[in-house]
Amino acid sequence: MNGFSGNIMAIGLEHYLLLGMLMFICGLLTIMLKRNAIGILMGVELILNAANVNLVAFNHFAYPGQASAVLLGGQIFAIFVIVLAAAEAAVALAIFLNYYNNFSTIDVERAQNLKG
């Protein structure tokens, strides 16, 4: 199995990397195109998931079939990313709610009060 050649039923690292790439691009497009602040938050979640797919896939294919504590770095980091994503979502939603209470909208085009 070398690169993209080989039979289609042999799933290699590059398949996971391509999926991660696609999810990253979708997340970036979401961030750029949504004007709803919560939609932008969803784009960030997509990007974090794409990074997690890459981390776990690299961990799996770099140390196949081994399960010792020092070789699980990818999975550990993925766990930390999930925790940070949850924390980030909580703080971001608190900010959005506060903003909505004050201005009755969460359209990012209208959120210009913090502009210098």
Added chain:
Amino acid sequence: MFSEQNIAAVLFYVFAIIAAASALGVVISRNIVHTAVALLGALLGVAGLYFLLQAEFLAAVQLIVYAGGTLILIIFGVMLTSKSPFSRFEPKRIEVVAASGVAVVLAATLGLSIHRVAGKLAAVNIPTSRIYPIDQLGLALLGDYLVPFEIVSVLLLVVMIGAAYLAKGRRR
């Protein structure tokens, strides 16, 4: 025909298509509730991929924390902020063009990088008998990764206090 490798490949394609189609749905859908449902599909697809990558604990965490916690939080946010008088969130045409340009450039760059790195790590056959690594995960979290673990717990405390303070707002 139905070897272990073939079943794993079919499952990979099923979960990958679920994740990719849902990610596209997040970009395309205009309704914010539809976007949230599409995001749920993407999270579920990625959880399935974690199972295929033998990260069973991570898949469970993904389902519980992401699909069960974070997404519910986001949907609550949608419900609490949806009665806006300016609820039309259409992007401008120039924004769509610029975003598409950035996406194409990024896709070309990442695709090239992946093409270069592909084959450096060959496809491996999934070993059939393996010790479930959750004990090793626990040892790693409380051993080599003890400092980040403790920092994350402090961060969660700070986030809890900060979010409660922020969401309370100024009541007049």
